Amino acid sequence: MENNVSIVTLMRSSYNNMTKSEKRIIDYILANEKTVIGQTISDLATNTNSSEVTISRFCKKLGFNGLQSLKIALASEVFSRDELISQEINTNDSYRTIAEKLFLSIADGLQDTLKLLDFNEIKKAVDLISTARQICVYGFGNSYTVCRDIETRFMRFGIPIKAYCDLHMQLTASSVLTDKDVIIAVSHTGSNIDLLQSIELAHKNNIPVIAITSYMHSPLCKLADIVLHGMGREVAYKSEAVASRLIHMAIVDVLYMGVYQKNVDKGFTNIKKMRSAIAKRRM
16 A cells, blocks of 8 residues: 555545445444554454454455554554544534535545545546547536536647537447547546446447546446546545535646646647637627
């Protein structure tokens, strides 16, 4: 495991792809961070209604040699940071408290994502996008708002780009695109059945796929050529994934600036043209 990756971040990001027993272990550790450090493998197995073998397998799945190395990593975090305020929004919270909780969740998520991002993968993604004949962006639900943002931003480079939230259109695109094109797939969980169907077809047709998702080891990650992880602190706890949506947009901003760096003159010229056209519609 990378030393700069938070164990708490790693557990949250991997949560959706764990077994029921492993999810119980994560839930218990996150709820008893300091207590766990003093427990034996037998204690942890008893408290999570699992076996010592399951605990050992869980630790190795996260990249640790065993429970002891996991506890050392956990101790370095929980005893060096202040207690965080609750991230849950309560019915009696003031608007200021709601804002504080939401903004802290986003800020923490951005810092977590900075540790999780593989910048070699970022470079590969920028290179692919910069040389693509055309770009298609796939997503459903809240993830589609990120897709529309990608479409709006990257249109400025003069690269043909289209965002799709319809399965039939995604399948059509996956049928006719080539290895000269690129697909960007956005999914919070990386487990949307319709999206996976579209990406499986793209995979068979050797179309490069860039995935932006919150969960490590998801089905989408296994199909994509390039995977960019970004997560909010509400992962596995809140279905709305508010912070994660904004964090995925932040990853898009990194890609956008990377492509802009490679095409400064063209990007600057196109942005001037765009602003000139829009200015004519202002009072």
